[in-house]
Amino acid sequence: MNGSDIVSTGTAADAAPSADAALPDLLEVVRSFISTQALVTALKALAIVVVGLALVRLAAMVTGRLARGRLQGRGPDLAVRAVRYAGFTLVAVNLFDVLGIDLSALLGAAGIAGVAIGFAAQTSMSNLISGIFLLSEKAFAPGDVIQVDASLGVVEAVDLLSVKLRTFDNRLVRIPNETMVKSNIVNATRFPVRRVDIPVGVAYGTDLARARMVLMELAAASPLVLAEPEPLFVADGFGPSAINLLFGPWVRKDDVLAVKNELVPAIARRFSEEGIAIAYQTLTLNGALEARIAAAPGKPEAKRGAARGGGRGTGKGKVPET
Amino acid sequence: MWEGRDIPGRGTLAWRFAERTVRVRASGSGVEVSEEASTGEGAGTASTRAPAPAGLSWRRIALEREPATARLSPRIPERPWLVLFGPVLELAPRTTAAGWIRAPLQADLVVDGTPLLRDLGLGVQKSAWFGSPQNGVLCVAARSAFTEAPAAPPGTIALRLTVRNETSERIELARLCVYGDSVGAWGRADGALVLGDSLECAVGDSGTRVSARHGRPAPELLGPDGVELLAPRQSAQERFFARGFELLRVIAGM
Numbered sequence: 202m203n204g205s206d207i208v209s210t211g212t213a214a215d216a217a218p219s220a221d222a223a224l225p226d227l228l229e230v231v232r233s234f235i236s237t238q239a240l241v242t243a244l245k246a247l248a249i250v251v252v253g254l255a256l257v258r259l260a261a262m263v264t265g266r267l268a269r270g271r272l273q274g275r276g277p278d279l280a281v282r283a284v285r286y287a288g289f290t291l292v293a294v295n296l297f298d299v300l301g302i303d304l305s306a307l308l309g310a311a312g313i314a315g316v317a318i319g320f321a322a323q324t325s326m327s328n329l330i331s332g333i334f335l336l337s338e339k340a341f342a343p344g345d346v347i348q349v350d351a352s353l354g355v356v357e358a359v360d361l362l363s364v365k366l367r368t369f370d371n372r373l374v375r376i377p378n379e380t381m382v383k384s385n386i387v388n389a390t391r392f393p394v395r396r397v398d399i400p401v402g403v404a405y406g407t408d409l410a411r412a413r414m415v416l417m418e419l420a421a422a423s424p425l426v427l428a429e430p431e432p433l434f435v436a437d438g439f440g441p442s443a444i445n446l447l448f449g450p451w452v453r454k455d456d457v458l459a460v461k462n463e464l465v466p467a468i469a470r471r472f473s474e475e476g477i478a479i480a481y482q483t484l485t486l487n488g489a490l491e492a493r494i495a496a497a498p499g500k501p502e503a504k505r506g507a508a509r510g511g512g513r514g515t516g517k518g519k520v521p522e523t
Numbered sequence: 524m525w526e527g528r529d530i531p532g533r534g535t536l537a538w539r540f541a542e543r544t545v546r547v548r549a550s551g552s553g554v555e556v557s558e559e560a561s562t563g564e565g566a567g568t569a570s571t572r573a574p575a576p577a578g579l580s581w582r583r584i585a586l587e588r589e590p591a592t593a594r595l596s597p598r599i600p601e602r603p604w605l606v607l608f609g610p611v612l613e614l615a616p617r618t619t620a621a622g623w624i625r626a627p628l629q630a631d632l633v634v635d636g637t638p639l640l641r642d643l644g645l646g647v648q649k650s651a652w653f654g655s656p657q658n659g660v661l662c663v664a665a666r667s668a669f670t671e672a673p674a675a676p677p678g679t680i681a682l683r684l685t686v687r688n689e690t691s692e693r694i695e696l697a698r699l700c701v702y703g704d705s706v707g708a709w710g711r712a713d714g715a716l717v718l719g720d721s722l723e724c725a726v727g728d729s730g731t732r733v734s735a736r737h738g739r740p741a742p743e744l745l746g747p748d749g750v751e752l753l754a755p756r757q758s759a760q761e762r763f764f765a766r767g768f769e770l771l772r773v774i775a776g777m
Contacts, residue, residue, distance in 0.1 A: 394659075428662075428664035451652065451656075
């Protein structure tokens with residue numbers, strides 16, 4: 202309001218009697234407003250708010266204590282929040298009831314809004330419910346190393362809508378809870394001990410009993426490999442180039458990488474010392490083919506052609522993989 | 524072997540055990556400690572030698588003043604022993620076998636009366652898992668034969684074991700989990716032999732029970748200069764109540 206809006210209707214002496222008359226009117230209005238009935242209603246409302254909030258706080262506290270021993274991760278927080286919000290809703294409904302506010306229209310509108318929001322928030326709700334299933338299933342907890350599809354990392358948090366993984370190259374992967382429920386989850390650190398499988402391929406002709414003894418000696422010499430359960434040794438089968446062995450010492454879950462880094466070089470070194478050949482795919486040119494190449498010294502094209510053809514045309518120049 | 528010895532100003536103080544050698548040398552206002560695998564030569568001796576072999580890995584521990592004396596104090600491992608019998612002990616129904624087993628010891632390094640390093644391994648450090656892969660307990664592996672006489676090279680402890688087969692079937696005992704918290708140790712000051720309390724094992728249909736009986740070994744075993752090296756960490760009663768509460772917690776899911 203600026204100066205031009207001020208309208209004077211009389212002098213100050215004229216205004217004084219009208220102010221005196223307005224005061225009793227105002228008191229009357231206030232008195233009528235604070236009737237006995239209104240006072241009772243206000244007190245009821247106040248009691249509902251005070252007692253209701255105290256009860257909600259108490260219920261949340263009890264829920265938190267009960268949930269802390271039974272749920273893991275964010276479970277207790279979620280349970281406390283759920284109880285708190287439900288309590289607030291009850292208090293609000295009772296408060297509206299006491300104040301005489303009809304909620305039926307509001308609830309009807311809320312129902313319609315709920316359906317609309319439900320459609321809109323379908324994914325979020327799915328993630329939320331999946332999160333509850335994940336928490337109750339206890340397949341993993343923060344700190345566990347898990348693999349979900351191609352993502353491998355440490356569980357940082359299990360939240361309402363997603364699980365956060367920290368990969369070993371220090372990236373954060375957010376996986377929606379719905380995806381978690383639908384996927385195969387491999388928990389690498391659930392149990393205190395693990396078997397570290399090290400496949401070894403040895404050349405044909407290797408003394409397998411000797412190879413087994415060497416592997417067992419290496420496991421026995423390593424302070425990180427458990428003496429019990431005994432390491433697994435399986436002669437796994439005949440490969441195209443090697444006899445496949447599976448060597449699986451048991452270790453504590455924290456020592457998996459250390460044992461791999463210790464044993465793999467140790468196996469390579471010890472096999473080399475013992476004259477046990479670790480097989481790899483090789484291409485052997487037999488004598489007949491070499492002779493043909495030698496017979497055409499001035500024809501590099503013929504050489505290359507012979508090498509490419511592998512002597513298949515003659516039946517003698519096979520190129521076996523050993 | 525277990526008594527205090529002066530740390531030389533130059534040179535190295537070395538304790539030799541059957542499988543490990545522990546060395547200590549002064550380093551200004553601190554000590555340096557090295558552990559290495561041993562060939563077993565000179566086991567059971569503590570001596571000062573001039574230069575230590577090259578290529579050892581040393582741990583340095585800073586102190587407020589120059590160290591004067593050091594000693595090794597024997598210790599029963601905190602983790603239980605998993606005794607792996609070789610060969611397997613066979614027992615006919617309702618029979619009892621008595622013999623000796625041996626297990627690895629540990630030691631604390633005490634410099635000028637202050638423990639500096641705890642749980643130094645005096646034998647080959649090897650762990651074992653007792654139980655299923657899902658549930659069990661991590662133990663110190665103790666490969667041992669079941670012998671008639673106590674045989675404990677320096678760095679190990681010999682324990683008298685009585686095994687009773689209470690079942691009606693022949694049993695083969697391949698492994699035995701022994702909690703060392705109720706085991707005391709006796710020995711000679713020269714460290715030539717360390718004997719533990721007697722263990723009693725009963726194999727029944729409902730499982731295996733192992734208990735220790737604290738008491739001085741026979742004089743002919745220990746000799747006249749035998750002393751109690753270690754008192755049990757827990758008495759049998761304390762252990763009973765501790766294990767009882769553990770069991771209750773597991774049953775109640777607390």
